[in-house]
Amino acid sequence: MSKPKIGILVPTTLRERILSPSDLEKLQSFADVEINPSDENFTEDEAADFLADKDGAMSSWRVTNLTPAILEKAPGLRIWAYGAGTVKGKICEEAWEKGVVVTSAAPAIADDVAELTLGFITVGLRRVVQYMREMQANEPALKPLSRSLFRRTVGVISASQVGQRVMRLLKPYDVRILLYDPFMPEDRARDEFRAELADLETIAKESDVVTIHAPKLEATYHMYNGAHFKMMKDDAVFVNTSRGDNIDEAALIEELEKGRLFAFLDVTSPEPAVPESPLRQLPNCVLTPHVAGQQSYRIGDLVVEEIRRCFSGEEQKFRVIRDMLDRLA
Known part of the structure; x- marks a missing residue:
């Protein structure tokens, strides 16, 4: 069975703060991983092209939202693993309707x-x-x-x-x-x-x-x-x-x-x-300047586990569904 293809949209500096080398290695053990090679965020069009052949994506703060344009270019996308907190306003209606698995790192x-x-x-x-x-x-x-x-x-x-x-x-x-x-x-x-x-x-x-x-x-x-x-x-x-x-x-x-x-x-x-x-x-x-929630390795640890569970057919640790949005931070 071929490995799922995962695209990490997160720019270099932020990725290195939330995804430890050991967690990246764990992800690469069960998935073919392509990483945003720059320290800049992709535009929506660039993200769509980057994810065109991907089965899953890792996103985070200030990274492009999951939009209809991305879904159109990446019809095989099964999971959007958000390596940050709230997903409010970041997931298009089409993704909810299609059943794309959306996870959040809010617990981390x-x-x-x-x-x-x-x-x-x-x-x-x-x-x-x-x-x-x-x-x-x-x-x-x-x-x-x-x-x-x-x-x-x-x-x-x-x-x-x-x-x-x-x-x-x-x-x-x-x-x-x-x-x-x-x-x-x-x-x-x-x-x-x-x-x-x-x-x-x-x-x-x-x-x-x-x-x-x-x-x-x-x-x-x-x-x-x-x-x-x-x-x-x-x-x-x-x-x-x-x-x-x-x-x-x-x-x-x-x-x-x-x-x-x-x-x-x-x-x-x-x-x-x-x-x-x-x-x-x-x-x-x-x-203190809103620093209680850290950009820490806890986030990458949870994101990698969510992606693994998705492609192993296991229950997600923290899947967000549309009906939850009015109760979440």
Whole structure:
């Protein structure tokens, strides 16, 4: 049986960041692979010509979308393995109708986001940033205020790909997890994640840490608002590695200016934060430039596995179907 032909559309620099040499070797062990030889993205016409005889394609950030023109030139295309997050607006209607297998590396990116989220939680509870500033200023350190994560209460907003991974990472710390997710069955929350379902008000009042992982949807706009921030405990830690529009940023700033909370924000609205935003200056806010989701080898590992599964007749790890689009980030 002949090997499937796979075209890697991703330019060199990005490809080398997300596809390790060992994963490329694995792909080449079961497929004939052709790689974009340049560090430039193909135009739509160039991509169509490149994929004309291919059975599958690997795409990623800023690479051409799957269009009718590509499908016309590549009628044998069976899988479009997207080596990044959301596929919204990147797959033409004809591809869905034809049944092209579309996969996303969102789960791989979610691992990286969850990893940084846990780091933010730990650094926040342990007062690492405050201690750093006190040491720099040669001021006495308020050591009794440092807290361990062990047996704290953590509010998790949304059992998304990231939210689920955060809850799994929290298990060794014997925390009480309060979960807000209207789509999560109570028994699954309890049995799989050791979580109690709760409303946002309960999460705000009872949590030592609140971390939000909801997708950006019309229904999630400012889902965590001024009333919730006002309810939070003094010295609580707030983490947002999801989307800036999911929270009322002005209301958060108001509480931060009182010195009550400590926030870790990887996202803002707008993004990046405007130069004069208080978030850039407040001593109790750590602002990072949307780097929780990494261009990492986790992506290439998942993409290669998805392609292997497609041509081995196995179930995909994360296949995206059209009906999922309104629920995905």
